[in-house]
Amino acid sequence: MKKPAVPLLIYDFAQQGSEVAISKGMPGLRIQYFRGPVWAKTPDQLRKQIVDGNNPITKRPVMQELVEKLTQPLTAEEKKMGEIKRDKGPATFTGTPRELQKMFLEKRFTDFLPVILPTEDLVDEMLKATSHKPDEVLGKMNPGSEAGETWTYTVKDAAINAVMAGAKPEYFPVILALGSTGMTAVNVSDNGFMAGAVINGSIRDEIGLNYEIGAVGPYAHANTTIGRAWHLLSINGGNCGKVGTTYMGTIGNAMNLIGIIIAENERDSPFQPLSVRRGFKPGESIVTPFIGWGILSAKNWKANVWGPNMDYPKIAKDIYNTQDMMFGTCIVLSPPIANFIKDAGYDTVEKFTQWVTTPEGGAAAPAPAPKGPGGFGMPGGNVTVVVTGGSNNNYWSIGGMRPSQSVQIDKWR
């Protein structure tokens, strides 16, 4: 628009604002900072907090600074043109293992847990698990919005991070498939989004993914290290997960460490696998990434009252009706609950979800998805059903997670 402009930004985002300004080619962008939050404040509160307040960084009056940013001539520094060239730094680092672990931690290459140091030998071994060339661009990723830069990463970058996560080479095609989506596992949003993935097909048994007791827990090597590799690739390949710039979750989300990697229990499920319902062949190895809030025990809802007789379809529907539409509803059933639902007359997931989403007493269409904070329309109202876990009791989980594009894993062998 070629007119002087000043963006307004909460000062907690100053570091992020500065990085975004650089990435957009205007390192001198004049941003006006003030104390937040703004949401839910009355006009009087906003006047006192912002209009009559100081910029917490400079300690100077907000409105005076705002006027100056519109009227003070540009400095020589602000008028500079050209290109800022950047690279990833040296290709290798040399030191003792102890020194390197410390350096990786300080450079924020890690999730703050020790990593397997990625030597050339280990990375080569990982790369043998795919036919793709090491320098092939695997994907581009940003922290989830224009609030961060979009970085590029190769198959070799993914292998380095897979080694660091402790993954075995046989898991690498799954990690590549996830990386190929460009979807970050660590979203910048101040909401505190998390990511997960559902894995279907023969690869589950081939690499020992756990889909029985404890399936969604962290105590299975394949599930855990695949999740960790995706998260480390997001941190290093996609410049995500940096508190203050590319990780701004107000509270944060504990599921951002390794996400939720769910292998479906296709053997004990009475329903078609998620991948088949999405158009893939039975047995085909498929990974479907998810984004959302996460899941927790259905017992958290009053609708799930324990008793001698349980109407699980009704409970699921009652919980669905209390869910926010932003990420829809993800129902993670154990095989016994899935069978209860089937025995209640819903022999396909489609029949079940259609009934769940139909309002009581009528065939009116579900309410349209409301606009989320910020005005971005969120496709909502969807229900995803996944079956995993053991058959040792009638427990299950539910939450808000929305599936994204499913990817064939075999393409990455």
Added chain:
Amino acid sequence: MKLRVMVITLLCAGLFCGLQGAGNQVSAQGEKAAPVEQKITVLNPLGTPPPVALKAMAERLNTLDGKTIYFVNTGYIGTDRLMSVMMDWFKANYPKANVEYKVSKGGMTGVDKALWAEIGEKADAAILGLGH
């Protein structure tokens, strides 16, 4: 006799080796020495950031008097209230400036091309928000 000499020799050799081994762990000052770690070379795990082409910033205004300033709401909750009180301040402190409130259809991540064109044509400056 030969056997006795051999046994004594072996015992002495064993004692010597044992002392040598102990010498590896205990320094002259009697402190334990840290095991020497070999240096290794590892690979950089980072992806590649994009190059940045610097863009020209617009020249600033020499005065606000007689100028039109657009307050552009990109959609975050509460921005309308904030911009309302900010515009009140401008009206009180810069009565010769003209402030106008606009809502961007592009939200926080998109560009409202029509509004951007309007700013280029009708506004002298813009204040955009809210980065929350």
